[in-house]
Amino acid sequence: MELRQLEAFVAVATELHFGRAAQRLHMGQPTLSELVRRLEREIGTPLLTRTTRRVALTGAGVELLGRAKVILDDVAAAKAAARRVAHGDAGTVRLGITPPVAPVLAPHLRDALESKASEVELRMARMWLPDLARAVADGTIDVAITCGLVTDPPGVVSEVFCGEPLFVGLRSDHRLADRDTVALTDLARDRLGIPSDALFPAWALAQRQALDAAGVSPTTVVLDATDLSGTSWPAQRDVDWILMIASLTGAPAGTTVRPVAPAHLVPYTLQWNPDRAQTAAVARFVHLALTVDPPPGWLTQPGHLRHDVPAHFAASTRRRPPSED
Secondary structure, three states: OOHHHHHHHHHHHHHOOHHHHHHHHOOOHHHHHHHHHHHHHHHOOOOEEEOOOOEEEOHHHHHHHHHHHHHHHHHHHHHHHHHHHHOOOEEEEEEEEOHHHOOOHHHHHHHHHHHHOOEEEEEEEEOOHHHHHHHHHHOOOOEEEEEOOOOOOOOOEEEEEEEEEEEEEEEOOOOOOOOOOEOHHHHOOOOEEEOOOOOOHHHHHHHHHHHHHHOOOOOEEEOOOOOOOOOOHHHOOOOOEEEEEOOOOOOOOOEEEEEEOOOOEEEEEEEEOOOOOOOHHHHHHHHHHOOOOOOOOOEEOOOOOOOOOOOOOOHHHOOOOOOOO
């Protein structure tokens, strides 16, 4: 039994006229008649009664008509679903993110994808930086996003596509607390509270890169906080200041937050493996991430396809070349 036979039968059974059915299917009437006769021979019973004046369904024809419509509808739905997947309008994207990505950037991209391709399922998993790099390289995930500038694992493409302004958190009685902006060089002799490398490797890496870009090496104290926001840092009396981004925390009591000057962006890197992540849905998500406007207050970076970064932002946010090690 062929789909063409079912299509021919359903057309005749619906129109109850071979001529109109042939026009509906854009085929000759002899071809249509032969398809119906072949179907009747395969089933072993007449499906239609034919006279010079009328065409009618037999009992077997009535039974087959309902089932044939279901089959043809299912086939049409399957074709449409396959086309949606092929065009990136449906499918699954496995996204791995480091914790700093979770509060703002990940929901922003999820909402953008929902508005463009609501049938694409975005499966997000929080991962630590070493695991994230391995997962995107071996195909366990399709796409990775982390903060900071990272090297490319073999076969992986990386693009620094957006950045979030860096701030400093100061005690309210700090000598620089009344300034509108604060230079990192002015804090070089103060004790900086930094996140644990073991707990938050991506955020710790991004902070080290910001300090390197500013050319400062302050005394550092590892924060006791086991939460990413580090809001309890004022309780550590040996900490004078911390580095912050707005998406991770507000200002705890007894502290103030100031923008860094010259302005510095914490970069966010998008990674994917073209050899392993070849579905249209993944390609669509990558293209969307590299073209959609970043979250409010953020800026595009060189990997973004519509990048135009203001000159006053630190050049250190530009992507570093992959390691040759």
